[in-house]
Amino acid sequence: MRKEPMQDISAARFTRGQPHLRRYHQARWDEPVIFELSQPGERALLLPEVEPAIAATAAAPLPPGMRRAQAPALPQLSQNRVLRHYLRLSQETLGADLNVDIGQGTCTMKYNPKINEQLARDERISQLHPLQDESTVQGMLQVMHEMEHVIEEVSGMDAVSLQPRSGSQAIYANIAMVRAWFEARGEAGQRDEIITTIFSHPSDAACAKVVGYKVITLYPDADGYPDLAAMQAAVGPRTAALVITNPEDTGIFNPRIAQFVQAAHDVGALACYDQANANGLLGITRARDAGFDLCHFNLHKTFATPHACGGPAVGACAVTQALAPFLPHPRIVKDGQRYRLQTDEKTSIGKVAAFMGAASIVLRAYAWVMNLGADGLREVAEVAVLNNNYVMRQLLQIKGLSAPYANGKSRIEQVRYSWRELSEETGVHAEDIGLRAADYGVHYWTSHHPYIVAEPATIEPTEAYSRADLDEFVQIMAHIADEARSTPQTVTSAPHRCPTRRVDTKYLEDPRQWAMTWRAWRRKLAEHGAR
Structure with a gap:
């Protein structure tokens, strides 16, 4: 009997030393919502009966009008059907633990260490309640207090609040402090303008508008840098603050940032630094070094905690000593060996969230920082910048893709690319390419508004991915660009191998x-x- 030679299965995954595109097909379950799966009488677990004395005690503080007349109409399912339902939904989802997640726009999607997830799920943290007596949460208050000091060190600022629940809420809090600062000086009626840039985060302009300011937007010069001459012309006695992202969402770092801050200070305005794009700056430059008065970080970006579909999150506000009295309250203070929440600051803008920070997010960020140390944080930034510029060099070899502005220069930790040339040639748009990428197990967001860059795609590798991961992503982009030329209808009708x-x-x-x-x-x- 003739024997067939053994086949090297792994070798078949490569051609000329390059890996083939991953064979990928996502599960499609057509899963109903959980209420439609409900069957009367099914139970996932049986809860013990509540003792009458406990039931009476629990209900006593509630006014009669707030007490339920009947039990809530929750879905009724057996344990195995609950398990199947959520596992099926998970199989229909792309996420950071499943794919090379470097294309989430300016969202800094990095790996979230699982040891930190275990810490956050420990019952000693997961069972905490924000209304507990301070004496029972001393450990968590210590973690928050020490995390504030970390942010102070990273930013160069003097005081920090971890209360805001998102980056946008932190921006709002900072601009509210700007308003309170000028109210305390009797200038609030005069200073009614905020200056920002078109490539700063849209939340900067939006939050300024919510607080009640008129927004003046600066556009870039020919090289993509914020226009300093336009800034100097815009500032004046009506300027309350400059609110700016740097590097901007193009990935370009403004080398004249100190001059922008000085232009604001020269007219008596404040300078506020949106540091959501700080992943390439840790341990290298600080907000205070450029003269800023306020800044914020996103713990759910820069400090490796999950985005979790939009929440929970923490935006850390950091300010100089002069602005510290305006920070949201409560503030965590240390008295001897004890920690307490202080709420007696009369000039505080008050609460911007119901309670003092999202404890599990702060704990994750704290564990990440403590594990890395100061040298590790700087290495995070250095590797993020290296990865980004490596990917940029590879992607720009794809015909039809460009990186507008700052031609031939490096970027920080992200790049806003443009598929304009490919689109004009093939009729395939940036959004089509992002959707087609899902057929290969990756994806990207096209960009943030406004669409100043035509056919945009903002890619941010972070420090979390290996060279092999980055090469795989680049290979997928190159393959889709080839598809756009050979069979554009395949791309414009994508995705084909996804549940939706x-x-x-x-x-x-x-x-x-x-x-x-x-x-x-x-x-x-x-x-x-x-x-």
């Missing part, structure tokens, strides 16, 4: 066509008739 195809967004424009909850949707169907 393209969403028709026209329905989102008509409130009659959607609802925020399943029960609200059922009510609408009953009112208008199912189609």
Whole structure:
């Protein structure tokens, strides 16, 4: 009997030493919402009966009008069906633990160490309640207090609040402190303008508008840097603050940032630094070094805690000593060996969130920093910059892709690319390429508004990925660019191997066509008739 030679299966994954594109097909379960799976009488677990004395005690503080007349209509499922339901949904999801997640725009999607996840799930932290007596949460208050000192050191600032629940809320808090600062000086009525730049985070302008300021937006010069002459012309007695991201969302670092800050200070305004893009700056430069008065960091970006589909998060506000009295309260203070929450600062802007920070997020960030140390934080920045510039050099070899502005120069930790040339040649748009990428197990967000860069794609590798990971992502982008030229309809109709195809967004424009909850949707169907 003739024997077939053994085959090297792993060798078949390579051609001329280069790996083939990963064979990928996502699960599609057509999974109903959990309420539709409900079966009367099914139980995942049996809870012990509540003792009458405990039930009476628990209900006593509630006014009669707030007490339920009947139990909530929760779905009823067996344990194995609950497990199947959520595992199926997880199989229909791309996420940071499943794919090379370097294309999330300016969201700094880095690896979240699992030891930190274990810490956050320990019952000694997961069972804490924000209304506990201070004497029972001394350990958590110590972690928060010491994390504030870390942010002070990284930023060069004098005081920090971890209360804001997001980057945007931290921006809002900083601009609210700007307003309070000038109210205390009797200048609030005069100073009614905030200056920002078009490539700073959109939240900078949005939060300024929410606080009540008129927004003046600076556009870039020919090289993509914020226009210093335009800044100097815009500032004046009505300027309250400069609010700026640096590096901006193009990945370009403004080398004249100190001059921008000085231009604000020359007219008596404050300077506020949006450091959501700080992943390439840790241990290298600090907000205070450029003269800023306020700044913020996103712990859920720079400090390696999960984004978690938009929350929970923490935006850390950092300020100089002069602005410290305006920070949100409560503030954590240390009295001897004890920690307490201080709320008696009369000039404080008050609370911007219900409680003092998202404890599990702060703990994750604290553990990450303590593990790395000062030298490790600097290495994070250095590797992030190296990875980004390596990817840029590789991606720019793809015909039809460019990196507008600062031609021939390095970027910090991200680049806003443009597929304009490829789009004009093939009719394939940047969004099409991002959706087609999902067929290969990766993806990217096209960009943030405004779309100043045509056909944008913002790629940010961070320090979390190896050269092999980066090469795989680049190879996928190059392959899709080839597809755009050979079979553009394959790209424009993508994704093909994912559970969901393209969403028709026209329905989102008509409130009659959607609802925020399943029960609200059922009510609408009953009112208008199912189609």
